[in-house]
Amino acid sequence: MTQVAIQPVGAEAFRIIAGLYAQSFDDPWPEPSVRELLSAHGTWGLVVLSGAAKDPAGFLLARVVADEAEILSIGISPDHRRTGLAKSLMAAAMPRMANSGAANVFLEVGTDNPGAMNLYFGLGFLEVGRRKKYYRRQDGSYADALVLRKPLLRTS
Ligand SMILES: CC(C)(COP(=O)(O)OP(=O)(O)OC[C@H]1O[C@@H](n2cnc3c(N)ncnc32)[C@H](O)[C@@H]1OP(=O)(O)O)[C@@H](O)C(=O)NCCC(=O)NCCS
Numbered sequence: 001m002t003q004v005a006i007q008p009v010g011a012e013a014f015r016i017i018a019g020l021y022a023q024s025f026d027d028p029w030p031e032p033s034v035r036e037l038l039s040a041h042g043t044w045g046l047v048v049l050s051g052a053a054k055d056p057a058g059f060l061l062a063r064v065v066a067d068e069a070e071i072l073s074i075g076i077s078p079d080h081r082r083t084g085l086a087k088s089l090m091a092a093a094m095p096r097m098a099n100s101g102a103a104n105v106f107l108e109v110g111t112d113n114p115g116a117m118n119l120y121f122g123l124g125f126l127e128v129g130r131r132k133k134y135y136r137r138q139d140g141s142y143a144d145a146l147v148l149r150k151p152l153l154r155t156s
Pocket of ligand 1: 024025074075076077080081082083084085086087088108109110113114115116118119120122
């Protein structure tokens, strides 16, 4: 089985996240923007490193404000998809959110992203809202965003 390590994002990981982001999403997200986002109060990230070489394989960015948490972004590099890494990142992030006081975690997902919807529904997220034509895709089409929520349990 491939070795996997999940660790909090430090300053050295801004470039890694920007690189992984570019592999996961159409719109680029340059390193300074990652740095700026992660400097905001309550915002943090996790990266997952795969194999003995510790290849950066994915990231998750989150924010906790008062009793609400939000998954801001999650992406796994195409070479490492469908090996459970997104599930592992989510499993690592949720207790962290709960233990910093969040009672619920929210996220948005495009209705044209069945893989991500499967991931979230499989983890017990439920739909609590829909934003019509929220995402404009590169081909000019629009997709609705579903707003999903999952209650969190404190573990400490
Ligand atoms: C969505 C994404 C994060 C999933 O990452 P992943 O590491 O491949 O997901 P996992 O291997 O942990 O999969 C967990 C479950 O999610 C579901 N799933 C993940 N990818 C799927 C796909 N392409 N098609 C269908 N179901 C999928 C499955 O139920 C899967 O469980 P299974 O493999 O036992 O069937 C990844 O495809 C990605 O980075 N996509 C581009 C960025 C993106 O869309 N981010 C989410 C924005 S809301």
